[in-house]
Amino acid sequence: xxxxxxxxxxxxxxxxxxxxxxxxxxxxxxxxxxxxxxxxxxxxxxxxxxxxxxxxxxxxxxxxxxxxxxxxxxxxxxxxxxxxxxxxxxxxxxxxxxxxxxxxxxxxxxxxxxxxxxxxxxxxxxxxxxxxxxxxxxxxxxxxxxxxxxxxxxxxxxxxxxxxxxxxxxxxxxxxxxxxxxxxxxxxxxxxxxxxxxxxxxxxxxxxxxxxxxxxxxxxxxxxxxxxxxxxxxxxxxxxxxxxxxxxxxxxxxxxxxxxxxxxxxxxxxxxxxxxxxxxxxxxxxxxxxxxxxxxxxxxxx
Numbered sequence: 001x002x003x004x005x006x007x008x009x010x011x012x013x014x015x016x017x018x019x020x021x022x023x024x025x026x027x028x029x030x031x032x033x034x035x036x037x038x039x040x041x042x043x044x045x046x047x048x049x050x051x052x053x054x055x056x057x058x059x060x061x062x063x064x065x066x067x068x069x070x071x072x073x074x075x076x077x078x079x080x081x082x083x084x085x086x087x088x089x090x091x092x093x094x095x096x097x098x099x100x101x102x103x104x105x106x107x108x109x110x111x112x113x114x115x116x117x118x119x120x121x122x123x124x125x126x127x128x129x130x131x132x133x134x135x136x137x138x139x140x141x142x143x144x145x146x147x148x149x150x151x152x153x154x155x156x157x158x159x160x161x162x163x164x165x166x167x168x169x170x171x172x173x174x175x176x177x178x179x180x181x182x183x184x185x186x187x188x189x190x191x192x193x194x195x196x197x198x199x200x201x202x203x204x205x206x207x208x209x210x211x212x213x214x215x216x217x218x219x220x221x222x223x224x225x226x227x228x229x230x231x232x233x234x235x236x237x238x239x240x241x242x243x244x245x246x247x248x249x250x251x252x253x254x255x256x257x258x259x260x261x262x263x264x265x266x267x268x269x270x271x272x273x274x275x276x277x278x279x280x281x282x283x284x285x286x287x288x289x290x291x292x293x294x295x296x297x298x299x300x301x302x
Contacts, residue, residue: 010163034131034154034234039282042275042278042279042282043275043279044210045271045272046064046065046272046276046278046279047059047060047062047064048060048272048275049063049272050066050271050275052269052270052271053269054271060272062109064272064275064276065276065279065280067270067273067276068273068276068277068280070258073251073252073255073260076252076253076255077252077255077256077257077258077260079258080167080253080254080255080256081236081258081284083167083254084170084171084235084242084256085235085236085237085288086172087171088171088174088175088178088235089178089228089231089232089235091171091175092174092175092178092179092182092231093180093182093224093227093228095175096179096182096183096185096186096227097186098192099117099183100183100184100186100187100189100190101190102302103117103187104187104190104191111254117179117180117183117184118180118184119180120176120177120179120180121177121179121180121181121288122180123177125177125240125241126240126244128144128173128176128177129170129173129223129240129244129245130241130244131240132169132172132173132245133160133244133245136159136160136169137154137160138156138157138158138159138161142155142182144156144157144159147208148164148187150264160245160246160248161249162249163246163249163251163253163254164254166245166249166254167242167246167254169245170241170242170245170246170254173241173245174235174238174241177233177241178231178235179193181227181230182227182231185223185226185227185230186220186227188222188223189219189220189222189223189224190220192219193215193216193219193220197215197219198211198215198216201214201215203211204251205268209214221296224296225292225293225296228296229289229292229293230293232285232288232289232292233289236256236284236285236288237256237258237281237285238256239258239259239262242255242256242258242259243259243262246259257277257280257281257284258281260277260279261274261278261281264277
């Protein structure tokens with residue numbers, strides 16, 4: 001096709017793309033190097049026969065995925081993963097809605113309270129997990145001792161020594177470290193809601209509950225969607241919290257798919273099987289995200 005035959009609009013769009021290419025080059029290189037290449041290499045490894053010492057012994061086809069499906073611990077791990085993601089994200093978003101509403105009000109010392117909310121986010125996740133791990137230790141944990149002193153426990157309890165309590169503690173820590181980001185995301189959404197809209201609702205006779213349910217929540221949908229999606233991805237792929245709090249428990253009863261990948265690599269030296277499980281993990285995240293976007297439809301007009 002001759003240049004004169006190309007519509008002016010297409011020529012303009014192509015020229016803009018060419019002009020922007022030098023500015024986008026750094027970002028594109030970063031995306032390829034940090035995201036696309038590791039993902040592609042992970043998929044490649046999932047189809048290879050890799051020895052415990054990292055030697056590629058040739059193609060394995062779908063054999064690694066068959067080994068993943070045959071893992072005895074897989075049903076329990078998948079259930080744990082579902083409980084982990086749904087529980088942490090739902091509780092985090094629920095508490096953050098209340099915190100954001102509170103921090104959106106004017107009161108003395110609000111600036112300092114807002115700064116205090118950031119602390120769990122600013123601190124290292126490993127450090128925070130370690131503090132809670134030793135705090136719940138049955139022999140010298142300060143949290144265990146406090147529960148005994150106030151009468152909630154007769155004797156110190158090994159929260160981090162048994163699968164179910166350790167998993168529950170890890171979920172609590174995950175909520176704790178997820179609150180700052182989620183709260184500030186929702187707070188930013190609240191501050192975009194015009195005061196005159198809420199004032200008009202009050203003049204029309206809408207109470208606080210009705211105004212929040214019919215006006216605030218629908219207008220917060222984009223902020224809730226962003227907070228929920230990022231939390232789903234972060235929580236699903238979270239390793240440090242469960243590793244620190246429940247990593248010493250034998251077996252896989254307190255594992256999610258992410259921690260199982262870590263154990264397959266570190267403990268059992270099954271790099272190829274771990275790569276296959278990583279691909280499955282990635283697919284699960286994509287499916288969950290698409291399902292959420294389909295159900296919530298955060299950008300729809302009300």
